[in-house]
Amino acid sequence: MTEAPLLLRADDQGVVTLTLNRPQSRNGLSLGLLQVLREALAEIDADPDARVVVIAGAGPAFCAGHDLKELRAKNYDPSYVDELFAVCAEVMQAIVNLSKPVIARVHGVATAAGAQLVASADLAFASEDARFATPGVNIGLFCSTPMVALSRNVGKKHAMQMLLSGDLIDAPTAKNFGLVNEIVPPSELEATTLAFARKIAAKSPLTLAIGKKAFYRQAELPLADAYAFTREVMAENLKARDAREGIGAFLDKRQPVWTGT
Known part of the structure; x- marks a missing residue:
């Protein structure tokens, strides 16, 4: 068997x-x-x-x-x-x-x-x-x-x-x-x-990946360093297509279409 x-x-x-x-x-x-x-x-x-x-x-x-x-x-x-x-x-x-x-x-x-x-x-x-x-x-x-x-x-x-x-x-x-x-x-x-x-x-896979990685990384840092790090993460995240698509969909009152980019 x-x-x-x-x-x-x-x-x-x-x-x-x-x-x-x-x-x-x-x-x-x-x-x-x-x-x-x-x-x-x-x-x-x-x-x-x-x-x-x-x-x-x-x-x-x-x-x-x-x-x-x-x-x-x-x-x-x-x-x-x-x-x-x-x-x-x-x-x-x-x-x-x-x-x-x-x-x-x-x-x-x-x-x-x-x-x-x-x-x-x-x-x-x-x-x-x-x-x-x-x-x-x-x-x-x-x-x-x-x-x-x-x-x-x-x-x-x-x-x-x-x-x-x-x-x-x-x-x-x-x-x-x-x-x-x-x-x-x-x-x-x-x-x-x-x-x-x-x-x-159902969320953007790119956003999930960015967020999960940042969560564990910032938890290891002192407060000021955590804010400096996550500020950079958010600025970089904002360059992604999914972030701009998500913001646009929210403002236009429609469902977002995620591409993972």
Whole structure:
């Protein structure tokens, strides 16, 4: 029998849904899954028809983090461990650096590197049954790499609460912490996420790419430098055809026609 693909891709009106497809391991991030996810993100970045990315999980969970069974089976081989964490870091950075917005669609558990995936995404929609944790401290392996994304998305004390306790938090708590945007009933999660993704996909792809890149860059800068940087970004953005088309359409009370230029 042919093995099921580790990652599924579905395209719908500019929205690309990538589904982690290792349900038997709660979509544990094996080295193989991380490698194909890295490849898929690179392909999407170069695909002009792809406007928004949704990352989801097959089966009962979104993602339970790194595959601990694989780690043990590899006897914690240093070369394997180095490659595993290097590829994982590349994937998380690829999500942030992708020229298209990325939405995490979360159900079940999102733990350890699974929570890192959620924190790395630009937006996150969660079902009412979703639970989140960075539980590495409970097994003697502190969630140091998930900490990078987590600490950049939630308050420091909230991040430390999750990292030091290892406890599961429910969806309302995750929303209060700033880890997710919206919570919906499980039966509505897919449709709600897709509807929002389509709304974003209808915008100018050039404008989305400019805005996403500038958002993360300015967040790293001191206030005065952030204003100087974004002033230059806006001036350059204004040279684009889509910016002038959008302004003209607004003033003329018509729908804009985006070209991505």
